[in-house]
Amino acid sequence: MKAIVYDRYGPPDVLQLRDVAKPIPKDDEILIKVYAATAAAGDWRLRKADPFLSRLFNGLWKPKKIKILGFELAGVVESTGSGVTRFKPGDAVYAACGIGFGAYAEYKCLPENASVALKPTNMTFEEAAAVPVGAYTALQFLRKGNVQRGKRVLVYGASGSVGTYAVQLAKHFGAEVTGVCSTSNVELVRSLGADRVIDYTKENFADAGVPYDIIFDTVGKSPFEACVERLTPNGFYLRAVHLSPSALVRGLWVNFTSGKKVIGGTTKENAEDLQYLKELIEAGKLRSVIDRIYPLEQAAEAHRYVEQGHKKGNVVLTVHQAFR
Template identity: 60%
Template sequence: MKAIVYTKYGPPEVLQLKEIEMPSPKDNEILVKVKATTVTVADIRARGLSVPKAFWLSARISLGFRKPKKEILGMEFAGEVVSVGKAVKRFKPGDGVFGATLVGFGAYAEYICLSENGSVSLKPFNLTFEEAAAIPIGARTALHFLRKANIQSGQKVLVYGASGSVGSYAVQLAKYFGARVTGVCSTSNLEWVKSLGADQVIDYTMEDFSSAEESYTIIFEAVNKSSFSACNRSLKKGGTYINITEPLPTIHMLWTTFSNRKKIIMSQNAPETPEALNFLKEIIESGKLNVVIDRTYSFEKIVEAHQYVEKGHKKGNVVITLEQNS
């Protein structure tokens, strides 16, 4: 089978299309023919080993010190089950599925094996494979953090970085839970973020949201481009600050938690279970969550896709197709 392989850390050009052996499913695994995958920020960081300093040691241990332990990237996918292990009960050959492989990677390949109890679910019937592949990381991450913040109807929520993958889903999911949402993004994305359901949009190039009188119950930092001091000024007492990119709170954050009864939630992976995907499948099929695809590239153009995402200006998701008209 064909796969995109990288044997050393570096720029997008380290990714190479190669022929490798096709995997076989174990008793509790399914073998999926991958129809579409994506390029996420996590793929970019793993490829170049460009992680925050606080992650440096753990990233080296997980990914490999001198070279990658896992040579095939790809953290989300959609495809068709082609065979199952003898103990599998949830899926059968022919099922359309979508899922996340955040721990094991491996979606940059024509076939992938996964545990039936992992982060995999039946594909929403109203989505293409390309659309379904753009859900498992961004939407699941947004859902995980909003649930951790105990989001409630009527709360005011600010999403900083509302035009990215996680941010665009955070806007929609916060609205689904009944919140009043403010999205912060660049000038070119204002109308688009508003079309996602944001009640108010702020152009960060023209206005500092923290200088306004508005205060929020939840501030969701999706891109780590605002300061905690700014967010703290606009966060209500008893409110929650979410930062999905930083693993550890600063001394300022800890003191704020102690003195002002504010909750700080930092970067953490969503559980590798099917529950969140099943929930997202239901609300997508009911028309309450939309998938946004910025660009689509063929499997052979994955280097170009990585180059584009690395610029940091993508809107929503960047998808890789492994076959035409999937």
């Protein structure tokens, strides 16, 4: 089968289209014919070994465990292992691949109990592939912040993958939502349901003096002290991007000395959240935002664009169409 492989860390050009062995599903696995995947921040960071500590996981001098990137996908089940009961050949599914990555390929095997669910019926494969990581990250962090009706939520980085879902989900839960983004994305964020949109190139959200029950930083660029100051006495400062050591220490201090909470950490992949998101999507409560679509063989170009940090929502790679 065809796949995008990288044998060394570096710029986008290390991504190469090659022939590799087609995987064979184990007894508890499904073999998915991949129709679409995404070029996400986690992919280019692993490709560059950024942060450097990722080398401890994937190989100090060159990638060893993961040579095929791609963290989320949508496709069709081609075959199943003898013990599989949840899926059958022909099922359209979407999934998060977990720490094994591997979606930049024509086929991918996943355990049936992994973060896999039937694809929303009202989405294309490209739209569905852009859902798993961004949407369940937004969902799980908002739950950590006890989002509910009437709460004031500020989403920092509201036009990115996690941010576009965070705006929609916070509105679904009944919150009053403010989105922070650049000038070119104001109308997009407003169309997602934000009650107010702040253009950070023209206005500092902290200057308004508005207290928020939740400030959700989806991109890791919000000013720490200003965010903590703008929280209500029992508010939550959520950071979907890992906290730096200094921010971690400051966050622990805030948690210890006040009723405010600074929460970072990782998300937990699970099929239950994908099923819940599927129901919201089919009810018209949630949609994916796609900036650009590239064929798989142009994965390097997709990475080059995503790494600039200005994408709207998601960048998708088509796989099945490229090799049909």
